[in-house]
Amino acid sequence: MKNNIYLFLGKCFLISLVLLSVSCNKEIIENNQQYPQLNPTNSDQLAGTWKPILLTTPGQFPLDVPAATGTSAYKAEINEIKSYQANITPEQKQRIQYWSAGGVLRWNEIMQALVAKHNRPPYQNQDGTYPAPSSANPFANPQFPFSNPPFAARAYAYVTAAQYDAMIATWYYKQFYNRSAPFVVDPSIQVLVPKSALPSYPSEDGVLAGVTVEILKLLFPTEIAFIQEKADEQKLYRIISGANVRSDVEAGAALGKKIAALFTAKASTDGAGAAIGNQTLWTQLETTAVGKGELPWKSLELPVRPPMLPLFGNVKSFLMSPDDMVANRPVPPPSTNSPQFLTELNDVKKYSKNATRENMRIVTFWADGVGTYTPPGHWNAIANAEFVQQNFSEVRWARNLALLNITMMDAAISCWDAKYYYFNPRPAQIDGSIKTLTGVPNFPAYVSGHSTFSGAASAFLSHIIPSKAAQFNAMANEASVSRLYGAIHFRSDCEKGLILGQTVSNFAINRAKTDGAE
Secondary structure, three states: HHHHHHHHHHHHHHHHHHHHHHHHOOOOOOOHHHHHHHOOOOOOOOOHOOOOOOOOOOOOOOOOOOOOOOOOHHHHHHHHHHHHHHOHHHHHHHHHHHHOOOOHHHHHHHHHHHHHHHHHOOOOOOOOOOOOOOOOOOOOOOOOOOOOHHHHHHHHHHHHHHHHHHHHHHHHHHHHHHOOOHHHOOOOOOOOOOOOOOOOOOHHHHHHHHHHHHHHHHOOOHHHHHHHHHHHHHHHHHHHHOOOOOHHHHHHHHHHHHHHHHHHHHHHOOOOOHHOOOHHHHHHHHHHHHHHOOOOOOOOOOOOOOOOOOOOHOOOOOOOHHHHHHHOOOOOOOOOOHHHHHHHHHHHHHHOOOOHHHHHHHHHHOOOOOOOHHHHHHHHHHHHHHHHHOOHHHHHHHHHHHHHHHHHHHHHHHHHHHHHHOOOHHHHHOOOOOOOOOOOOOOOOOHHHHHHHHHHHHHHHHHHHHHHHHHHHHHHHHHHHHHOOOOOOOHHHHHHHHHHHHHHHHHHHHHOOOOOOO
């Protein structure tokens, strides 16, 4: 079992190396890993009845009645497919191979690349202050966003949740209008992707392109040209492949855009824009910790960098209420004046001074620092590799990734709430002889973000694929202890972070049990 785990982790590590090169080059380099064409064992025909995230009903937004397949307009669309196929280029064949692995999968990989490119903390000004990326002026220096782990968790959640609602609406309208696929209407059409028994209107790829573009434009406004290029590719591949006529695709794109508006409206009012705080807040957090008789966290960077997103714990969740956050807040960490704190400090020092080759491998593999897709992205890569093997339909892919990422967004909110509520120091701050084996994050220690993300993700994935629960738990435990091995977290940071993540995941698991998909 252990060998299987590390073979699997190795695949994800290769992806992370690709994404690291993305950030260093300040360009987006796509992950063109080859997958089999999506040909689900179960098309989930009744997915139009599943419970959406923000839609009130699957048919909340009207979709025009499609033209009958016997009309001249439809016949012209059939001829468009034939014309493309008669003159198909090698590049178009390559795009068909790429996108036919699944739109949800490919957009998730694109997201990972975008996060990695923008996961670069701003460099200091000449006067020793630090500029902050601004969504109001995204092309200014530094460009918006800085895709730190909380921002990334939120971004993954919004994109995948919007895709899930869009897929539910798509499956609803497919059954409602029941328009046959072009290759059914005209059997002479070549089909360059696996044939689906589902009706073709609207196109799931058209809907995915429409909804995803709108959310990504909000999250990554400096990348709009690239994002639109990918959406155009996705829409065209469906036509060239013979899977959809143009009206299937364009109707889908229009529907996706309407659904995206629900999520962009939520994003504009969820409190993330105020998460950075100000000097008055930062000083108050330190003063409060001192008032409790504790040693407060301090930035170890020179010049001193403001703490990362101290108000992210106030961001509105998809599933948890503010009262839920407080009710599930971890117990206090060991007092900085306690014998247990000293014991844990010496434990960190031991790992710092006696790093084994295996410990270094673990630290490096799970680092997920600057220039990578972050810990939430790492767990998305793990989920993708597993979901490919499960052969899920597009709507089930969307559902599972949505709930996974909502879980990790809630993990980020809950973790950051605890970090700034307790404002606990890092080991190297207390003992300058401790040499860390990875970069020291610029925010308080308790609880560990890696541990919280990993506890949440592994618990939810274990619900989706119970046969892999032991494997997922082993991954989470390794990700968690990597922060102790790296000498940037105390043991209690890691252990209580895992527990918090597992607790948070129950909100998504309970929803999954009642959303109609199981």
